[in-house]
Amino acid sequence: MAGSAIGAGVIAVAGLLVLGLSAAGGAAAESQRLAGTADAAALTAADGLSGAVPGDACGLAAAVAASARAEVASCSVDGLIATVSVRSGFGGFTVVAAARAGPPPS
Incomplete structure (x- = not known):
């Protein structure tokens, strides 16, 4: 009985350990997916600023984020540099x- x-x-x-480790692994994967989405959104916004892609830089970033099931939390522009948070x-x-x-620093 005791056994x-x-x-x-x-x-x-x-x-419980398996459940916790699965949740931690899922959170790590989501974090990496979202980092890639932020990179893609920032690059697209920078392309918009440089004129390589027509459109509003932050609007372009929002479209990229939405296609990856995310939303833009903030978008700021400083010259040709775009900073995007998703x-x-x-x-x-x-x-x-x-x-x-x-663009790279001169």
Whole structure:
């Protein structure tokens, strides 16, 4: 009888560990996906600023973010440099990533 209780406890603890590690792995994957989305949005905004792509820089960034199931949290322009922050939800939490793009420093 006692061995059954210990076995059930070990299985329950192992199940909780697997669940926690799965959640942590999913959050890490979402963070990396969102970082890539921020990079793509900032690069697209910088292309808009340089004239390589027609349109409003922040509007272009918002379109890229929306295509990746995210939204632009902030978008700022300084000359030809665009700084974009995007956010998305994961498991009831908000995940945020930011990126900056523009011409290389002279």
